[in-house]
Amino acid sequence: MSLKFKGIKKQLGNFSFDVDIELEGGMLISLLGPSGCGKTTALRIIAGFHHPDMGRIYLEGEDITDVPPRRRNIGLVFQNYALFPHLSAGENIAYGLRTRKWGRIAIRKRVDELLETVQLKGYGKRRIQDLSGGEQQRVALARALAPKPRLLLLDEPLSALDAKLRRELRREIRILQQELGITTIYVTHDQEEALAISDHVVLMREGRVEQTGRPEELYTDPVSPFSGGFIGISNLLPLSSEAEERKWMFFRPEDIGTGEGRMFRGKIREIEFYGSFYQALVKTSEGLIKVNFPTNHPHKVSDEITFSVPEENLKVLK
């Protein structure tokens, strides 16, 4: 199910949303960006809760701009589960099927199938309050998938969970999405999460698309200091600019070595341990630089070090 925002504009108070983008079907697409950049607004427009002031929205070539939300056949999962607390897990999953007038036997079969899909077999009768956060979010996912939606929208679905569970569940979501081949729009402000599970990332900034592409493209080829700074850990150093426009030198902490390239010299201010490497913050005459080095390397705080960045890893951004 391809999705197209054709010249979509929406004004909400002082906030202007202005997006023109076409997204291929069958993919997991992350909408990524800082708080207030318009991610939820984009989802609301897709789901039909906001009508655009201008432009049209197409799902698989069909203009759905004026189709009411309940007729769009889009599955939704929110951050705060939004499950019905007085219904059991199974009844929550069945809810959308009842309203669509599915028969009783078909509903039971579909609910059992989904409980198995989200790894909650045998949990159908459990009360919602007797489920953990992760289990509740699995029920929410099953409920969204039950009516076989054309598109799945996930709005920060894991943000209420702890870090380890987030990683487990995001992998499960990714596996499920690939098995079902369902076009999924995943809203997150967590760039690591977006890079980890997406086929395609749409990076937003102040109501507009800043950059879009495969996670690898955004990581290696940021188009702006904003992209470079938002995605991954980066070094952005101001370059003396001849023009009025400010330019930045951009490179990653892991691009640093001791071979040929642009040389830097500085003093280590602080070192963080990341398990498979260390990251030092080095004070140089050009600014603070993050430098990764291997765990078998004997650097310590206050050491003076010299290092280099190969020319091919240096980018000028403006």
Ligand code: ATP
């Ligand atoms: P977050 O990550 O914090 O959820 P977001 O990227 O999803 O942020 P949106 O919820 O889309 O951001 O909001 C974008 C901007 O629009 C925000 O500044 C918000 O305050 C503003 N906004 C949203 N709805 C309205 C409204 N009904 N009236 C006025 N301003 C609004």
